[in-house]
Amino acid sequence: MSLPLSQLAKSTTGRTFGSLINILTKAEAYAAERGTDEAVLLGWRLAPDMFPMSRQIQIASDISARGMARLAGVEIPSKDDTEKSFADLRERASWASAYIKDLDDASIDADPDGTVTFPVGRDGETMTLPRQAYLCHFILPNLYFHASTAYGLLRSCGVPLGKRDFLGG
Known part of the structure; x- marks a missing residue:
C-alpha cells in the first residue's frame, strides 16, 4: 500500500506539533507553579554552543513549514524569531501545523519521481533529494530531532513530562 506524501506529512507533523503545544503548556504551568521566570526554561540548553x-x-x-512549501511548489514562508513566552511558542507551533494542513494535497503529491533542491547550512550550499526522501530523510527527522530536543531540555529542568506527552497519546 502506498501512502501519499501529503497524508504522511500532514498526519505526522500535525501530531508532533500537537504534542509540542501540549509540552509547552505543561512547561508554562510548571514555571508558574514554581514562580520560575519563563525565560529560564526558554533559554535552557545542555551545552554552551547549543541552541536554547x-x-x-x-x-x-x-x-517543517518551509520544507512542505517546497514539496507543494509554493512560496517559502518566513517567520521572524520573536517568541519570548510559552504562549508565543505555542502560537508558532500552531501556525506551522495549520500552514502545513492548509497546503494543497495534489500539489504536495505531484511529480512523485521529482527532486527537491534546498539550502543546507548558512554558506549557500544546497542539497538535492528525491521528493519522498526529502520528506522522510530530511523534514521529518529534523522535526523529530528538534521536538525531542525541546522535550529533553524541558524534562532536564524538571518539567513532569513522559513519553506519552511526546508521542501525543
Missing part, C-alpha cells in the same frame, strides 16, 4: 529550548521550537516550525 525556544530556538528548538522555531527550527522545528521553520524546517
Whole structure:
C-alpha cells in the first residue's frame, strides 16, 4: 500500500506539533507553579554552543513549514524569531501545523519521481533529494530531532513530562 506524501506529512507533523503545544503548556504551568521566570526554561540548553529550548521550537516550525512549501511548489514562508513566552511558542507551533494542513494535497503529491533542491547550512550550499526522501530523510527527522530536543531540555529542568506527552497519546 502506498501512502501519499501529503497524508504522511500532514498526519505526522500535525501530531508532533500537537504534542509540542501540549509540552509547552505543561512547561508554562510548571514555571508558574514554581514562580520560575519563563525565560529560564526558554533559554535552557545542555551545552554552551547549543541552541536554547525556544530556538528548538522555531527550527522545528521553520524546517517543517518551509520544507512542505517546497514539496507543494509554493512560496517559502518566513517567520521572524520573536517568541519570548510559552504562549508565543505555542502560537508558532500552531501556525506551522495549520500552514502545513492548509497546503494543497495534489500539489504536495505531484511529480512523485521529482527532486527537491534546498539550502543546507548558512554558506549557500544546497542539497538535492528525491521528493519522498526529502520528506522522510530530511523534514521529518529534523522535526523529530528538534521536538525531542525541546522535550529533553524541558524534562532536564524538571518539567513532569513522559513519553506519552511526546508521542501525543
